[in-house]
Amino acid sequence: MDKNLANDLYFSKEAADYLGITTQRLNALVKEGKIEPLKKTPSGTIFHIDELNKRKEEQRIFSKVSQGGGKGMFQLDSKTKIEALNFATLINALEITEQRLDPQFSDFSEKADVSVPLNDSTVTDSYVEFFAIGKDRLLREFAMAERAFSRLRETDEIIKRGSQDYPPLLAQTEQAPRFLYIRGKKALLFEKRTVALVGSRQASDKAKENTQRLTVKLGNNGITIVSGLAKGIDVTAHREALRNGFNTIAVIGTNLNQYYPAENKAVQMEIEQKGLVVSQFSPANKTQRWFFPLRNGVMSGLSLATVIMEAGETSGALKQADFALKQGREVLIPRSALDIKTISWPAKYVKKGAKVVTYPKDVLELLAESNIFKVDEKYKQQTIEDLLEDGKNEPKQSKTQWIGQMVSGE
Template identity: 70%
Template sequence: MNGVEVLADQLFFSKEAAEFLGITVQRLNKLVKEGKIKPLKKNASGTIFHIDELERRKKELKIFSEVERKVGSGMFVFDTGTKCEALNFATLMNVLCMTEHKLEPLFDSFGKTHQLDIPMDMENMAEEYAEFFSVDRKVLLKEYEKAKMAFFTLRETDEIIKRGSRDYPPLLAKTEQAPRFLYIRGKKSLLYETRTVALVGSRQASENSKENTIRLARSLGQNGITVVSGLAKGIDVNAHLAALKSNYNTIAVIGTNLNQYYPSENRWVQQQIEEKGLVVSQFSPANMTERWFFPLRNGTMSGLSLATVIMEAGETSGALKQADFALKQGRKVLIPESALKMKTISWPAKYVERGALPVKTPMDVLRILAESNIFQADLEAEQLILDDFWNSQPEQEDATTWNSWSESITIEG
C-alpha cells in the first residue's frame, strides 16, 4: 500500500465519520460546532476528518457510554403514561440533537393537539411526530427502538417521576431548574425529605476538608438531616460515606443516567446508596452523557436542598456552580470562614457579598439552619444547650477552628 492509499484510509468524510463514531451526521455536525471534534478541513465542498481525531473522540465517548446491563428482578416495564412520555421525549432529544430546555416548549406545543404519553410506535403517532418535528419517520422509529432498548436496561424497581405530578419533590418543584423527569433508584421516600443539606466541594480536596466533611455529615445525620451530594471524588464521596457508615439518610444526585457509575472507583458507594439511600438522575438511559450534564445536575442538587455548604473549592470548581444556583433559588449558601483568609482564592469574599454565610464549626451550620427557620426549630428549647457549648469552648485560632469541629447539637422540628 503506497503513501496515498494509507492517507486515504485515514481520512473520512462526514457520513463516514458519523458511522465510525456510531452517531448521526446531524450529531456530528453539532459536535464540530461545539468544538468537541476538530475537522482536518472544512469548506463548501465538504468536511474531512482524520482518524486520529475520531479515535480520540471515540475513546472520550466510551467513558460515558458504557452502560451497565444488570437489571433488577425483571425488565423495566412501560406500565405508566409517564414512562412512555419520557421515552418519547428522550427519542426526540436524540433525533433533534436538542437539550431538554430547548425541546420542552416544542414538545409541549405538540402536546396541545396530541397525547404525549402514547407510545411513539403506536397507530399513526410516528407520522404525527415526524410531520410536526420535520424528521424522517424511519429515522424517528429507528431511534425510538434504540431508546426503548436503553430504557429496558433500567431495573424493574426504578421509577420515573414527572414534574407537576404529586410524586415530584416539592422543594425542587419550586425552582426554575426542576427537570421535566427524574429517574430514581432506592428509597423513594427520601425524595420528599424537607430537612436536606448539600455538601459539595473540590474533587481534589485536602485531607482536612475531607475530615471536616465527615464531621459535618455526621452532625447533620445525628440531627435527622438528610445529606445530599453528587458522588464525585473528594468532598462528595466522603459526605456520602459518612452518612452511610452511621446509617443516616443520604441522596446522590448524579450527572449520568442511573446505569452508569462515574467515576468508576465510586461504583461501590453508589451501589450502597441504591440499597440504603436514594440515587437521583435527570438523564435518561437513552441519552449520551455529556460533560455539561454535571453542572446541570448541580441545579437539581441545590433544588433538592434547603442549604448548600461549600466545603472547599478552587476558583473554577463546579461546586461554585451549585452556589450560584442556590443563591438564585433563595437557598442558604455556607462557606468556611477560614476560606475568607486564604490569599490564593477570591471567590469566598465574592459569595459573602452575594449573601453566602461564613461558618466555623458544625455548630455554626446548625445554628444558622435553626435561626433561619429552615427546620422550624424551637430556638428557646435549644438556647441553654447552645450557651453551655459556647461557654465551655476554649479560644481557638480561626485557621484551626474549621478543622476541629465538635459533635452535633439537636435541632427539633
C-alpha cells in the first residue's frame, strides 16, 4: 500500500480519537449515515481522512451556530464542557442538588456517552429512560442551559474532577465538586501555600484592620490569600491582597456571571484580571441561599489553613471551620475570642482541634510547625522580626488583641 495513502486511513479507534469522540459515538454516526466508512474489513472498519475532516468541519459549524456564532463567545468545544452542560441540565430538570445527582450521573456515564449533547437523538432516549424524565422537559431545560452557558466568557474554563487541571488540594476532599468554573489565572489552583481568611460580614473596624495586617504578613511570605468575596472580612482580605500585589483566590457562592454582593463587583472584576475567581455552580443553575455555606467546603478544600478573623455564633465562617477540621486542615482562632462570655464557639472549636493564636507571627509559626508547608527560614525570620518591630511602640495589651474584639453576631 502507498505510504501516503496509509497515512490517510484510520481504524475506528484512531478515527474516534481524531474526532475527539468515543468509538460508541462513532458507530452511532455511521449508522445514522453522518460518517461514511471507506471500507469494512475483518480487521475493522477503515475511514479516510477526508471523510473525518468533513465531519470535523460540520462540528465546527454546528458549535458556532449553537453558541450564536461570533468571536469572543464561550464555545462548547470539548467533552468536559458538554458533559458539564448535560450535568447542569439534569440538575434543573430533576430539581435536585449536585450532591444527589453526582453518583447517579456517574452510574449513567458507564452506560452512555455523557460527552455528547443530550439533545442528540442518539442519546436523548437513554437519558429519558435512566432518569425517568419527560423528553420535552429534558430538551427544554437543555436549550435554556445551553443559552446560559453561552453567556460565559470565551476565556472561562470548566475543569472536571479527576482531570490533570483539577486542584490537587481540593481533590483530596469529599467536598470536591464534579466541575469547577474558573475565571482568571488558572495556575493559582496549584499554589501549594494557601490560607483562607474568613469572618463576619458585619465586621468591626478593628477586625478589618487586623485582617489587612495579617494579609500583608502572609502575602510577604508568598502565601496565596483565599476568601469568599462576601462583605466584611472577606472583601477586606481580597482588597488588601490586590493592593499589595499578592495572589488571591475568590471562591464565590454564585456562578461566574453574577456579582454578589453588588457593592463588591469592582473587586471581583479586579480579581478576574489579577487573581482567580472560582465557582462550583454552573451559569444554568439558579443561585440558592444554601450555595454560600456549600462553597465554604470548596474554599476550605483549596486552603491549607483557615483563620477565623471574627465571628458570631451563627457565622458562616464556622461552617468553614467544620469543613476544614473534617478535611484535616488547620483552623486558627484568636486567643482574645476565648475571653468573650457572650459566645461559646471558640472553646468548642479548640476542643475539636482548632489552634489558638495571639500574635500574627503565631500564624506563620503554627503553619510551619504543622508541616502543612515549609516557609523559607530566612524569609520567615525577617517577617517575624518585622512583626516584632511593628509592636515595639504598642502597649502590650493591644498586641495580645491583634485579631480584635469578637462580635456577638454577623
